[in-house]
Amino acid sequence: MPxxxxxxxxxxxxxxVVVVLGTIMAILDTTIVAVALHRLSxxxxxxxxxxxWVTTGYLLSLAIVIPxxxxxxxxxxxxxxxxxxxxxxxxGSILCACAWSATSLIVFRVLQGFGGGMIMPVGQxxxxxxxxxxxxxxxxxxxxxxxxxxxxxxxxxxxLIVSNISWRWIFIVNVPIGLVALWLSRTYLxxxxxxxxxxxxxxxxxxxxxxxxxxVYGLSxxxxxxxxxxxxxxxxxxxxxxxxxxxxxxxxxxxEPLIDLRLFKDRTFSFAAAGIFLTGVTLYGTxxxxxxxxxxxxxxxxxxxxxxxxxxxxxxxxxxxxxGSLADKHGPRYxxxxxxxxxxxxxxxxTTVGAHSSYYFLGTALFIRGIGLGFGMMSVVxxxxxxxxxxxxxxxTSATNILRQIGGSLGVAVFxxxxxxxxxxxIGARAGAAIQNGIAQASPTxxxxxxxxxxxxxxxxxxxxxxxxxxxxxxPRTPIAKSPVVASEPLAVE
Numbered sequence: 001m002p003x004x005x006x007x008x009x010x011x012x013x014x015x016x017v018v019v020v021l022g023t024i025m026a027i028l029d030t031t032i033v034a035v036a037l038h039r040l041s042x043x044x045x046x047x048x049x050x051x052x053w054v055t056t057g058y059l060l061s062l063a064i065v066i067p068x069x070x071x072x073x074x075x076x077x078x079x080x081x082x083x084x085x086x087x088x089x090x091x092g093s094i095l096c097a098c099a100w101s102a103t104s105l106i107v108f109r110v111l112q113g114f115g116g117g118m119i120m121p122v123g124q125x126x127x128x129x130x131x132x133x134x135x136x137x138x139x140x141x142x143x144x145x146x147x148x149x150x151x152x153x154x155x156x157x158x159x160l161i162v163s164n165i166s167w168r169w170i171f172i173v174n175v176p177i178g179l180v181a182l183w184l185s186r187t188y189l190x191x192x193x194x195x196x197x198x199x200x201x202x203x204x205x206x207x208x209x210x211x212x213x214x215x216v217y218g219l220s221x222x223x224x225x226x227x228x229x230x231x232x233x234x235x236x237x238x239x240x241x242x243x244x245x246x247x248x249x250x251x252x253x254x255x256e257p258l259i260d261l262r263l264f265k266d267r268t269f270s271f272a273a274a275g276i277f278l279t280g281v282t283l284y285g286t287x288x289x290x291x292x293x294x295x296x297x298x299x300x301x302x303x304x305x306x307x308x309x310x311x312x313x314x315x316x317x318x319x320x321x322x323x324g325s326l327a328d329k330h331g332p333r334y335x336x337x338x339x340x341x342x343x344x345x346x347x348x349x350x351t352t353v354g355a356h357s358s359y360y361f362l363g364t365a366l367f368i369r370g371i372g373l374g375f376g377m378m379s380v381v382x383x384x385x386x387x388x389x390x391x392x393x394x395x396x397t398s399a400t401n402i403l404r405q406i407g408g409s410l411g412v413a414v415f416x417x418x419x420x421x422x423x424x425x426x427i428g429a430r431a432g433a434a435i436q437n438g439i440a441q442a443s444p445t446x447x448x449x450x451x452x453x454x455x456x457x458x459x460x461x462x463x464x465x466x467x468x469x470x471x472x473x474x475x476p477r478t479p480i481a482k483s484p485v486v487a488s489e490p491l492a493v494e
Contacts, residue, residue, distance in 0.1 A: 014188040019123035021181040022086055025174055026116035029093075030059065031154025031287065033109075035302040036167045043167070044102040053106045060216055061113025063405045064209045067258035069121040069398045071200050079189040082122045086182050088115030093174040112171075121401040125393055126189065153313070155291050155306030163303065204258045207247035212406065214240030219413030259402065260395040263388075267474070269396065272384035273403055274471035275336065279377050280404035281464040282343065285411025286350075289419065289461065290366075293454045297355055297447055311363045315370025320378050327379035331479050336383065336472035339376025344465035346372055350458040355447040372465070376472065383475050411464065415457055422453035 033055055040054060072081045092112025099105035161169045218236030251257035264270045287309070294305035327335045346369030349361070384400050385393065423432040426449040427442075442450065 014184075015126055018082075018181060018184045018188060019127055021177060021184065022082065022119045023123050025177045025181065026089065026119040028154045028157070029112070029116060029174065030055075030062075032158040032161075032170055033058075034291070035155050035158040035306070036162045036170055039162050039167050040102070040105070044105070054102075054109050057106045058109040058113040058116070059405070059409060060213050061110045062117035063212045063216065063402065063409065065114045065117035066121055066402045066405060067205060067208055067398055068200075069118045069125070069401075071256070071258070072118070073122060073125055075200075078122055078126045079185065081118065082126065082189065083182060083185050085115045085118040085122060086178055086185065088112075089119060090175060090178040090182075091115070093171040093178070097168045097171040121397045124401070125397040153306075155309065156303050157306075159302030159306055163301075199256050201250075201254050201256060201258050204247055204250045204254055207243050207250055208258060211240045211243030211247055214243065216240075216409045216413070219410065219417075259399050260392070263392065263396055263399060266387050268386050268476055269384055269388070271471040271474045272332075272380050272386075273400060275340070275376070275380035275468055275475075276384065276400050277403040277407040278464050278468040278471070279373075279380065280407025281411035282347065282461050282468070283373065283377075283411075284408030285415040285464070286347065286369075286458070286461045288412045289415055289454065289457055292419070293353065293451075297353075297450045297454060308359065308363065309366065311367040312370035312373065315367040316374040316377075317370075319371050319374035323375040324378050324382060327382055329479055331475070331477045332379040332383040332386075333473065333475045333477040335379040336376050336475055337469055339372050339374065339379060340465060340468040340472045342372030343369055343376055343468070344372070344462055346370070347458060347462040347465050351455045351462055353451050353455050353458070355444070355451045357451075376468065380472065380475070386476065411461075415460055418460055419453060419457040422456050423450060426450070426453055 069081070076084075089112055092108055092115055095108040096105060096112060099108055157173075158170055161167070161173070214236045218233050218240060221230060221233045221236060247259075248261070251259055251261050264273065290309055291302070291305040294300040294308055295302065300308070323335055323339065346365050346367075349365035349368075353362070381400065384396060388396050420432075427446050431446065432450075
């Protein structure tokens with residue numbers, strides 16, 4: 001294994017630029033639409049529950065298509081798959097900008113998600129194979145920036161576009177970025193021939209895809225029906241869990257399963273995967289709560305609410321590369337443990353929010369949370385590749401991205417249910433709905449009660465951060481050069 005260099009060679013930097021462009025485009029689209037939903041419901045004369053599927057459909061298609069990435073990389077090569085994913089995403093973006101109804105927009109968002117879902121895992125596989133396990137911490141510190149900046153920049157950019165131009169430009173802005181990413185991919189990524197030795201697990205996909213979709217749909221329906229008592233909720237959740245259990249059984253018997261459960265026999269990968277899941281819960285779940293707190297309880301505009309989330313991205317960006325280097329040199333255990341603890345500490349301050357909490361106080365707390373994300377998230381992701389061979393990288397990338405997406409979906413769904421329940425209990429369902437929809441003005445007493453509802457909801461995010469400390473503590477405490485198990489094959493660009 002070649003010695004680790006302090007400076008990354010030009011080929012690796014170029015690959016990182018290509019991957020970052022595609023990743024930030026896909027991640028921005030998971031958040032940029034959120035601030036436009038009200039305008040979309042007005043333009044298409046649709047209810048909020050209907051237009052919400054513009055976001056939900058996109059997230060579902062992301063989760064469903066991720067399992068295809070490992071097989072597709074083997075069959076077609078990472079460069080070809082990455083370019084196909086970018087092309088699908090661009091096509092979906094153009095169609096979304098031309099949508100004429102809520103139904104057409106939802107369908108086009110699903111198509112867009114089919115491309116976006118593969119951009120991130122394939123990009124990570126490209127970087128993992130290019131960098132090698134000894135430099136994964138440093139490389140993930142670069143590539144991981146869009147994963148943290150996207151949820152912060154998305155609401156701000158979306159608010160500015162909707163306020164000053166048209167919601168259609170939310171999708172049009174993807175076109176120039178995507179075209180540049182396509183050209184750079186064609187120019188700088190090294191192609192490799194695919195092979196036909198790998199088979200697609202159609203039976204596993206037939207179980208996993210609807211299983212994930214039903215679970216996410218069931219959780220989203222909890223907020224619609226006001227609890228777990230609805231038939232649609234139980235049918236969806238039970239059906240999703242049964243199909244998911246069938247997928248697990250199928251994966252233990254299939255020659256080439258979509259998710260290689262044998263990866264979890266490796267202790268390091270299992271603990272890293274648990275950390276990635278919990279990071280997804282708190283990252284996406286908290287990004288759901290924060291803008292709502294600023295807009296509903298503080299009365300801030302969408303662009304200002306998005307701007308108030310910037311301290312987290314700044315804190316993460318400032319320390320991510322340092323975290324990656326420390327994980328490479330000293331092992332991921334204490335870096336990840338400290339990061340998760342910092343994440344929980346920063347989130348704790350939001351459990352005490354009031355209707356008049358200082359913006360400086362909230363910004364400082366979010367900056368601390370960002371530092372925790374920078375140290376915790378990247379070191380955990382890098383640790384997941386620690387003991388893998390060249391052939392295992394695509395499957396591991398697919399598995400970890402599915403876990404993060406599922407964690408994020410569960411986090412958003414659970415936190416939404418908790419928040420809705422708390423607001424209903426404190427000020428009543430009718431008053432809560434009227435205030436959230438901007439129909440009624442909240443009294444000072446109601447604003448304080450709503451703030452307490454948000455504070456209670458943030459406890460769930462804080463708890464998921466605290467749980468993340470446990471798997472982080474069981475990660476290796478030695479650098480990979482001293483680890484008894486290393487990848488058995490050299491990694492190369494796909």
